[in-house]
Amino acid sequence: xxxxxxxxxxxxxxxxxxxxxxxxxxxxxxxxxxxxxxxxxxxxxxxxxxxxxxxxxxxxxxxxxxxxxxxxxxxxxxxxxxxxxxxxxxxxxxxxxxxxxxxxxxxxxxxxxxxxxxxxxxxxxxxxxxxxxxxxxxxxxxxxxxxxxxxxxxxxxxxxxxxxxxxxxxxxxxxxxxxxxxxxxxxxxxxxxxxxxxxxxxxxxxxxxxxxxxxxxxxxxxxxxxxxxxxxxxxxxxxxxxxxxxxxxxxxxxxxxxxxxxxxxxxxxxxxxxxxxxxxxxxxxxxxxxxxxxxxxxxxxxxxxxxxxxxxxxxxxxxxxxxxxxxxxxxxxxxxxxxxxxxxxxxxxxxxxxxxxxxxxxxxxxxxxxxxxxxxxxxxxxxxxxxxxxxxxxxxxxxxxxxxxxxxxxxxxxxxxxxxxxxxxxxxxxxxxxxxxxxxxxxxxxxxxxxxxxxxxxxxxxxxxxxxxxxxxxxxxxxxxxxxxxxxxxxxxxxxxxxxxxxxxxxxxxxxxxxxxxxxxxxxxxxxxxxxxxxxxxxxxxxxxxxxxxxxxxxxxxxxxxxxxxxxxxxxxxxxxxxxxxxxxxxxxxxxxxxxxxxxxxxxxxxxxxxxxxxxxxxxxxxxxxxxxxxxxxxxxxxxxxxxxxxxxxxxxxxxxxxxxxxxxxxxxxxxxxxxxxxxxxxxxxxxxxxxxxxxxxxxxxxxx
Amino acid sequence: xxxxxxxxxxxxxxxxxxxxxxxxxxxxxxxxxxxxxxxxxxxxxxxxxxxxxxxxxxxxxxxxxxxxxxxxxxxxxxxxxxxxxxxxxxxxxxxxxxxxxxxxxxxxxxxxxxxxxxxxxxxxxxxxxxxxxxxxxxxxxxxxx
Numbered sequence: 001x002x003x004x005x006x007x008x009x010x011x012x013x014x015x016x017x018x019x020x021x022x023x024x025x026x027x028x029x030x031x032x033x034x035x036x037x038x039x040x041x042x043x044x045x046x047x048x049x050x051x052x053x054x055x056x057x058x059x060x061x062x063x064x065x066x067x068x069x070x071x072x073x074x075x076x077x078x079x080x081x082x083x084x085x086x087x088x089x090x091x092x093x094x095x096x097x098x099x100x101x102x103x104x105x106x107x108x109x110x111x112x113x114x115x116x117x118x119x120x121x122x123x124x125x126x127x128x129x130x131x132x133x134x135x136x137x138x139x140x141x142x143x144x145x146x147x148x149x150x151x152x153x154x155x156x157x158x159x160x161x162x163x164x165x166x167x168x169x170x171x172x173x174x175x176x177x178x179x180x181x182x183x184x185x186x187x188x189x190x191x192x193x194x195x196x197x198x199x200x201x202x203x204x205x206x207x208x209x210x211x212x213x214x215x216x217x218x219x220x221x222x223x224x225x226x227x228x229x230x231x232x233x234x235x236x237x238x239x240x241x242x243x244x245x246x247x248x249x250x251x252x253x254x255x256x257x258x259x260x261x262x263x264x265x266x267x268x269x270x271x272x273x274x275x276x277x278x279x280x281x282x283x284x285x286x287x288x289x290x291x292x293x294x295x296x297x298x299x300x301x302x303x304x305x306x307x308x309x310x311x312x313x314x315x316x317x318x319x320x321x322x323x324x325x326x327x328x329x330x331x332x333x334x335x336x337x338x339x340x341x342x343x344x345x346x347x348x349x350x351x352x353x354x355x356x357x358x359x360x361x362x363x364x365x366x367x368x369x370x371x372x373x374x375x376x377x378x379x380x381x382x383x384x385x386x387x388x389x390x391x392x393x394x395x396x397x398x399x400x401x402x403x404x405x406x407x408x409x410x411x412x413x414x415x416x417x418x419x420x421x422x423x424x425x426x427x428x429x430x431x432x433x434x435x436x437x438x439x440x441x442x443x444x445x446x447x448x449x450x451x452x453x454x455x456x457x458x459x460x461x462x463x464x465x466x467x468x469x470x471x472x473x474x475x476x477x478x479x480x481x482x483x484x485x486x487x488x489x490x491x492x493x494x495x496x497x498x499x500x501x502x503x504x505x506x507x508x509x510x511x512x513x514x515x516x517x518x519x520x521x522x523x524x525x526x527x528x529x530x531x532x533x534x535x536x537x538x539x540x541x542x543x544x545x546x547x548x549x550x551x552x553x554x555x556x557x558x559x560x561x562x563x564x565x566x567x568x569x570x571x572x573x574x575x576x577x578x579x580x581x582x583x584x585x586x587x588x589x590x591x592x593x594x595x596x597x598x599x600x601x602x603x604x605x606x607x608x609x610x611x612x613x614x615x616x617x618x619x620x621x622x623x624x625x626x627x628x629x630x631x632x633x634x635x636x637x638x639x640x641x642x643x644x645x646x647x648x649x650x651x652x653x654x655x656x657x658x659x660x661x662x663x664x665x666x667x668x669x670x671x672x673x674x675x676x677x678x679x680x681x682x683x684x685x686x687x688x689x690x691x692x693x694x695x696x697x698x699x700x701x702x703x704x705x
Numbered sequence: 706x707x708x709x710x711x712x713x714x715x716x717x718x719x720x721x722x723x724x725x726x727x728x729x730x731x732x733x734x735x736x737x738x739x740x741x742x743x744x745x746x747x748x749x750x751x752x753x754x755x756x757x758x759x760x761x762x763x764x765x766x767x768x769x770x771x772x773x774x775x776x777x778x779x780x781x782x783x784x785x786x787x788x789x790x791x792x793x794x795x796x797x798x799x800x801x802x803x804x805x806x807x808x809x810x811x812x813x814x815x816x817x818x819x820x821x822x823x824x825x826x827x828x829x830x831x832x833x834x835x836x837x838x839x840x841x842x843x844x845x846x847x848x849x850x
Binding site: 645 | 782820830
């Protein structure tokens, strides 16, 4: 006979009851969370219980059944493949959403469809009005100069104001987008922090045997949200805690090349806008940071909005000992200003320095390395005490300052100069991301703020754009439209001023050698002083000159942009008029120059885009074509393409969401079936118990003496 | 030389039209995958193969034309700067148009690929489940009453 356990079946029935109860709990949890955002359906893991090793003297006729069921845990039903694909798609959706939002706001500014109501002016209409007004004066053969000037100036002023208004709106849009970018960055950092904290919570739970399923759901929701802002790769690793205990470790890195780690288990990084150090001399003019005339430094945000990733830290600020990001060390120095005892000023001015992480491990070694790097950065010699130089001390701090990673930095101006004390309060290490390491909403916002497309200059392209992004010269953000509008305004002013001005050599008296002379024929002492020039008799009527300038207070035509395009001071005050004729001895009825101005305003011009690293490109067309083609037309095409791409990615993301939901979502039909099944199993287990109870009762009470 | 550039611009227009065809094909393929139309997908892939051969031939022609203009290995982004002054506006317009069509094609191709891969993944999961179905484990059903 085989071994029969007298009460083993009771245990079996009990285990069956427990398992059914657990299963019903899980089913109930699923049903109650059916509408919980991000909830992943759970299922009970069950395994059949085995008794273990075979008996040495077990009979070959023995029959052995297993010992019942064990509920080993609850797991989530999720498909990681679909998670990955969904998040990749959401990165693209986030990118297109951010880009389209910016383009739509640009389209609101360059609204050429609206007929000028509610401040949504039509630049092309203003051009046409100006041309129309000049044509009318030309056809009517108006001889009243003041009338002509007044009418034409009014239309010109309306056009200039429209340019100014567009430029101001672009500036406002830029400021709003920068604020939005900072908000998005803050939101991203908040998500990274939350994921880190959840990782810590899940880790703790796993150490004590829990599964932390609710926290995992919360974490998955946050990762989904993060994927819209940055392209990410998510990796689930295991961390060995010793004694055979392994816990899960989540790692999130950027999906660019190279990968930068954002979250590594219980450590997370933070993103920030990179900073640039600028130097200013005693007059407040900007000079190179290493220049000897530098009186103060100022650290400002990088104009390309490059991002830094900080060191990986846990919730208590401890660094990740295996941080893979750090390749550079940043030494942050704060100036005390003129008053060395004014510690409040410490926080205002920050100098930052990057150098290879070879500073050693001890404070003294680090201080030596910082000192060397600081002096190298600013071109100072460290030998002797003759000239200006930095000296870094690792011994002059208080215990608290030491614990905070502080060093005292002295800046010696020279033997007789003032000594300034700086205090390093932030021995911070960051890694700067290059131009295309990010993808997603953040990158789209960066490109909207910085990319000038065909208007990229050698300086902007040298900001490592082309090294990492071959398309840098073809991406168009707000700077492109600003530059295009400025080009249009500048060309318009140039053309109008040229049409209204005759060369000095033509209208003013000169001798045969080409020198300007006075009424008596004497050569003027100062050939450049235009106020001494004398008009030729044939041009005694001449009162032409610049009609547009860069400010209403001057006649300066240098650096005209859409923001500063103005009626020139002379035209506004009547010393310059619209030139009706350029003929010699022109009568008051001659208005050939009006026809010339009209022809100039309606003909093709070369609009020079500006130089990039490989040469000059241009657009050839009328002013209206420049506006409708290069500005509005290009914007419309970009909008169209971005909209189409966003729809494509959105549709795919929706489908992936549905596919994902099919696996992780709660299906009431399934749960109802499970409920019935487990309820039956529970009843059957109870029945088994009562049946066996009856059998034992018979055995014990029915057969005993 | 101007004629050579104009010929190249015409070629770019042809290439752009081919990309438009490919874009439509990718959209059709995506739609076929979404409605589980295997034959439709097969048909699209055959057409795609044919167009790919055309694309390859056009690529060889592109290299020949560029070599004839002295612009071997010059990317599309460098075409405008390397064009004669009088043809730059035309070059810019042609390059911009081609780039836009290419961007749209890549987007449609990405979507088609993602949709196809996710459907293949689902098929793989079903097949994996099927592998453990009783019918595949060699068991015998007892149909005696």
